Amino acid sequence: MTESITTERAVVDQAAEELLERPGPAATETPAARRRNPLQVVGRILAAIVVRYWPIIAMLIAWPVWLWANGYSRAVAPGPLDVATDLVQHPDVYLLPVLWTALFAIGGLLLGMLVGIVLGVLVWMSPLVSGLLLPSALILRVVPVTAMIPILAALFGYGSGTVVVMVVILVFFPAFSLTVSGMSSVSQSSRDLFAVLGSGLAARVFRLHLPAAIPSIMLALRISAPVGILGVLLAEYLLSGVGLGDLLRTAGERLEYEREWAAALVATVLSVICFGLARTAERRVVDRVT
Amino acid sequence: MSSVLQQASVTAPSTGSTREIALTGVAKTYPLKRGASVTALAGIDLEIADGEFVALLGPSGCGKSTVLRIVAGLEQPSTGTVSVGGASPQALSKAHRLGVAFQEHSLLPWLTVRQNITLPYKVAGRPVDTAHVRELIDLVGLGGFEDARPKHLSGGMRQRASIARALVLDPDVLLLDEPFGALDAVTRRRMNKELARIWAELRITTLLVTHDVDEAVLLADRVVVMTGRPGRIRHIEGIDLPLREHTELTRSPEFHEIVDRLTGMLETTKAA
Numbered sequence: 001m002t003e004s005i006t007t008e009r010a011v012v013d014q015a016a017e018e019l020l021e022r023p024g025p026a027a028t029e030t031p032a033a034r035r036r037n038p039l040q041v042v043g044r045i046l047a048a049i050v051v052r053y054w055p056i057i058a059m060l061i062a063w064p065v066w067l068w069a070n071g072y073s074r075a076v077a078p079g080p081l082d083v084a085t086d087l088v089q090h091p092d093v094y095l096l097p098v099l100w101t102a103l104f105a106i107g108g109l110l111l112g113m114l115v116g117i118v119l120g121v122l123v124w125m126s127p128l129v130s131g132l133l134l135p136s137a138l139i140l141r142v143v144p145v146t147a148m149i150p151i152l153a154a155l156f157g158y159g160s161g162t163v164v165v166m167v168v169i170l171v172f173f174p175a176f177s178l179t180v181s182g183m184s185s186v187s188q189s190s191r192d193l194f195a196v197l198g199s200g201l202a203a204r205v206f207r208l209h210l211p212a213a214i215p216s217i218m219l220a221l222r223i224s225a226p227v228g229i230l231g232v233l234l235a236e237y238l239l240s241g242v243g244l245g246d247l248l249r250t251a252g253e254r255l256e257y258e259r260e261w262a263a264a265l266v267a268t269v270l271s272v273i274c275f276g277l278a279r280t281a282e283r284r285v286v287d288r289v290t
Numbered sequence: 291m292s293s294v295l296q297q298a299s300v301t302a303p304s305t306g307s308t309r310e311i312a313l314t315g316v317a318k319t320y321p322l323k324r325g326a327s328v329t330a331l332a333g334i335d336l337e338i339a340d341g342e343f344v345a346l347l348g349p350s351g352c353g354k355s356t357v358l359r360i361v362a363g364l365e366q367p368s369t370g371t372v373s374v375g376g377a378s379p380q381a382l383s384k385a386h387r388l389g390v391a392f393q394e395h396s397l398l399p400w401l402t403v404r405q406n407i408t409l410p411y412k413v414a415g416r417p418v419d420t421a422h423v424r425e426l427i428d429l430v431g432l433g434g435f436e437d438a439r440p441k442h443l444s445g446g447m448r449q450r451a452s453i454a455r456a457l458v459l460d461p462d463v464l465l466l467d468e469p470f471g472a473l474d475a476v477t478r479r480r481m482n483k484e485l486a487r488i489w490a491e492l493r494i495t496t497l498l499v500t501h502d503v504d505e506a507v508l509l510a511d512r513v514v515v516m517t518g519r520p521g522r523i524r525h526i527e528g529i530d531l532p533l534r535e536h537t538e539l540t541r542s543p544e545f546h547e548i549v550d551r552l553t554g555m556l557e558t559t560k561a562a
């Protein structure tokens with residue numbers, strides 16, 4: 001049951017990505033037909049960008065059109081140019097918050113993954129631990145993390161501690177359940193091998209089941225990377241005095257809309273980068289272990 | 291000499307030597323869906339003496355792998371008993387004295403060839419004898435591929451790596467399930483000769499499952515022919531040929547007489 005929750009999500013993710021990477025009709029062309037002049041190559045690349053990222057392009061066009069149609073002034077909502085100007089003119093305002101947010105996200109992500117993997121190994125090894133841990137893990141999974149903030153803040157203070165804990169809570173569950181299912185997915189012939197080698201439990205865990213779970217664990221990392229950023233932003237917005245979340249809130253309070261929108265944009269880019277890095281890491285590692 | 295072993299295997303008491311294998315009245319029934327079941331083995335009595343090499347021949351699906359898995363302690367017989375060196379098969383594997391090359395190679399995909407071959411040391415918690423590993427890699431002809439990973443090897447190369455892994459701890463008992471199945475005829479004969487050479491040196495108690503009658507006659511002291519549905523022993527042939535490691539052996543008339551007879555037996559088995 002615990003496995004199915006995360007696995008469902010992983011399956012949806014996987015399906016979306018396979019859809020994305022499915023070769024289109026153009027891919028059936030022969031390599032010879034592809035080798036044309038440079039202008040055509042550039043055209044192809046541009047076309048690919050448009051096909052992939054058209055929502056972003058559409059948004060960049062619709063944004064000023066929407067402002068103009070409603071007659072909004074800069075004081076109500078900034079245009080793309082205003083946002084870009086503030087980013088270029090005051091990079092120092094964004095730099096430190098980006099670093100804080102990235103630091104918390106990566107730290108929380110790694111810590112959450114570690115917690116999830118360790119719990120997963122313990123639960124896989126022992127039905128007793130499984131009985132003790134599963135209910136609480138499920139509760140942590142089900143309670144909205146924002147509802148936990150008062151308790152967390154009372155326990156860990158209104159600062160970075162709580163930010164990290166929130167990310168850990170958001171991130172550990174996929175790592176946990178995918179570790180368990182990955183460890184259980186070992187083939188019968190590998191189990192037989194370790195049986196005839198006279199393997200003890202420790203060697204079975206660390207030389208067979210845990211390495212076999214690495215693809216699942218990397219999948220958990222990819223699922224969790226954007227969630228980690230989300231968790232940090234939320235916690236910073238609500239609690240701490242640092243990071244992009246804090247910048248978002250203070251800019252909003254001061255009615256600095258260019259800054260607020262720019263902070264949102266930077267946060268989005270950061271999240272996309274995190275996801276991209278996690279995906280690259282996943283591909284590399286999975287290629288190495290399968 | 292093999293006739294002596296043969297006789298010993300018939301009368302051998304289970305005391306004294308520590309590496310003999312004994313299957314007594316072994317039957318194996320696998321449960322299927324809806325209460326049905328399949329009888330893979332029925333009434334198998336087989337004793338393999340300490341240091342004896344026995345080959346198992348028989349049509350596909352007759353239960354050869356099942357015999358091997360029972361001796362390896364991976365399956366419990368439904369009835370009957372199995373003992374290795376007077377103890378349970380599990381005791382042997384717990385002592386890290388069992389070497390097995392499975393029908394599927396079962397190399398770990400995240401380890402290189404060398405790491406796969408050294409795995410038994412790691413699992414046993416013993417220091418790795420790098421010189422010995424080196425020797426075995428050369429022996430199975432995988433020199434130059436030590437750092438390749440299984441997915442970059444051919445099927446035959448994977449099988450050879452898993453044979454090296456089965457031998458690496460100098461086991462007391464060696465179980466080989468069609469270890470040369472994916473090899474070309476030339477490589478197969480070369481591996482046969484290497485195995486014969488190692489075996490002449492170490493005298494490991496060995497059970498080899500094969501479809502290749504030549505291979506069985508070439509390597510084994512005794513060849514066991516099985517029939518299927520349910521798996522039974524049809525015939526046991528004691529091989530008493532001189533100069534086992536000699537190249538000329540395969541051309542001798544005695545060799546061919548045995549091979550032809552066993553092949554004929556297999557053909558009628560299949561027809562039945």
Ligand SMILES: Nc1ncnc2c1ncn2[C@@H]1O[C@H](COP(=O)(O)OP(=O)(O)OP(=O)(O)O)[C@@H](O)[C@H]1O
Pocket residue numbers: 320321328329330348349350351352353354355356357393
């Ligand atoms: N785990 C299992 N569950 C159910 N039936 C099984 C199982 N393993 C083997 N059998 C059955 O037992 C019989 C013998 O199988 P086995 O693998 O021992 O044959 P084999 O002689 O090794 O064949 P081959 O030469 O093709 O490898 C077969 O009929 C097979 O269907």
Ligand SMILES: [Mg+2]
Pocket residue numbers: 354355356393467
């Ligand atoms: Mg078989």
